[in-house]
Amino acid sequence: MGGLTYIDFLAKFGVGGAHPGGIGLTKSLLSEENINQNSKVLDAGCGTGQTAAYLYNQFKANISCLELNPIMIEKAKKRFQSLQIPIQLIQGSVEEIPFQDQSFDFVLCESVLAFVNKPKALKEFHRVLKDGGRFIANEMTINSKLNQQEALEIMKFYNIDSLLLESDWVRLLKETGFTEIKIQMLKQNLADGNIAQEFNFSQNFEPELFSILNEHGNMLVKYHDILSHRIFICSK
Numbered sequence: 001m002g003g004l005t006y007i008d009f010l011a012k013f014g015v016g017g018a019h020p021g022g023i024g025l026t027k028s029l030l031s032e033e034n035i036n037q038n039s040k041v042l043d044a045g046c047g048t049g050q051t052a053a054y055l056y057n058q059f060k061a062n063i064s065c066l067e068l069n070p071i072m073i074e075k076a077k078k079r080f081q082s083l084q085i086p087i088q089l090i091q092g093s094v095e096e097i098p099f100q101d102q103s104f105d106f107v108l109c110e111s112v113l114a115f116v117n118k119p120k121a122l123k124e125f126h127r128v129l130k131d132g133g134r135f136i137a138n139e140m141t142i143n144s145k146l147n148q149q150e151a152l153e154i155m156k157f158y159n160i161d162s163l164l165l166e167s168d169w170v171r172l173l174k175e176t177g178f179t180e181i182k183i184q185m186l187k188q189n190l191a192d193g194n195i196a197q198e199f200n201f202s203q204n205f206e207p208e209l210f211s212i213l214n215e216h217g218n219m220l221v222k223y224h225d226i227l228s229h230r231i232f233i234c235s236k
């Protein structure tokens, strides 16, 4: 694949709501939380900023976005500018979050942990959350253990270092110090795709990105019983 990754595909295609359930699930999860104009919210790994824009428009909350990929940053920036909404957008890594301890009431992490050093990023999320703050994550989760060859195929394609069962996530969250862990999942199979997916294409992109899109589809079909996700909602 010439070094291009699944994240490169998402960035160049400008996929908004690049997580299972898309913006529809995000809206329903956020409606359960007590977010208001005084809330400080971090959208960690915000992608093109669809969720952050919704958060501002819906709750007028104080939103910060952290994102590593420069193309994602550019697209999020354009979105916020064209909507004329005041969102702080910072380029940086969730593994080393450039905010002080106890900065946020909410940290939202939609399909980002899968792609990073999970214990490191979780520790950072916990650090920047205020006591009593809420952490909401929607992350790739396997339903059962895979054999080594299958696991390697998935990890290589998504360029990720591990595949976690629900029980692995819960252990990690507890080890990090999170409490009151609640778990949900979508009934819909990932292979059925997100409804109303949003795209914001770059002017130039490598044709091989279509192969990545294709391969992503193949993975979801091939591993439809195993490759899933979970929503983890917890407190600090």
Ligand SMILES: C[S@@+](CC[C@H](N)C(=O)[O-])C[C@H]1O[C@@H](n2cnc3c(N)ncnc32)[C@H](O)[C@@H]1O
Pocket: 007, 010, 015, 016, 017, 018, 019, 044, 045, 046, 047, 048, 050, 066, 067, 068, 069, 072, 092, 093, 094, 095, 109, 110, 111, 112, 115, 116
């Ligand atoms: C699957 S996308 C999800 C994007 C967005 N949360 C959404 O739901 O549309 C994963 C995002 O995580 C970002 N990302 C990957 N590693 C990161 C890191 N170390 N720090 C911050 N963002 C990262 C990618 O650039 C990408 O935008």
